[in-house]
């Protein structure tokens with residue numbers, strides 16, 4: 529194969545990738561997740577639906593970054609093809625090892641560095657600060673403890689008194705008492721344990737994350753929430769769901785052999801359905817305990 533043919537093929541490949549990459553990165557493909565697992569929303573090549581009142585900043589950042597990376601990729605690809613032509617081997621031309629003295633490349637590099645600084649200081653940090661600092665008041669929010677373990681999500685609701693009962697590691701029983709909840713504590717009598725995360729719509733939610741064993745990662749793609757869950761730490765995250773439906777809770781940190789199966793359902797529903805569910809789960813729990821006695 530002669531050189532000009534190689535250059536031709538390289539050009540076609542580079543231009544082809546330049547055209548396809550942005551549409552793959554940003555396009556919303558109509559590929560709903562396989563039916564049967566009761567998860568709402570399209571999970572195609574693009575971003576999953578954004579259903580949190582507070583998640584737009586994260587999406588803006590992701591989209592700006594993708595356009596910026598696309599511009600860099602296309603720019604560098606054009607420059608690459610230009611160099612293939614401009615510096616090809618020709619009779620009467622000899623290669624030199626002297627650095628290029630052009631000013632344009634220096635300005636381009638300064639421009640890219642300045643824009644990256646703006647992305648970090650001007651965009652990412654304010655979004656991060658808002659995510660970490662502007663936590664809603666606990667009085668106005670649904671407050672849930674999320675306890676991760678290999679390979680399950682456990683959810684602990686404080687019940688009508690709004691107080692979480694005492695939990696202790698030595699009271700943990702994988703089957704009967706996954707939270708290690710001390711039912712003799714008065715605050716624990718109305719506490720509810722669940723393996724589904726039910727939440728009322730249009731009300732802020734605070735999840736306090738902790739883990740019983742290894743590091744997991746609490747991922748709610750539709751809420752744009754992803755936070756490492758670390759044993760021995762209580763890490764709060766918050767969001768406000770705006771649409772009813774069933775969505776995925778995933779573990780986004782490789783946490784062991786069955787990491788792939790560490791998922792739960794998040795059910796966003798109206799206030800009445802949420803109250804009914806909470807009551808029903810509580811009753812089932814009491815019934816189970818009576819059976820044991």
Ligand SMILES: [Cu+2]
Nearest residue numbers: 744779783790
């Ligand atoms: Cu995990």
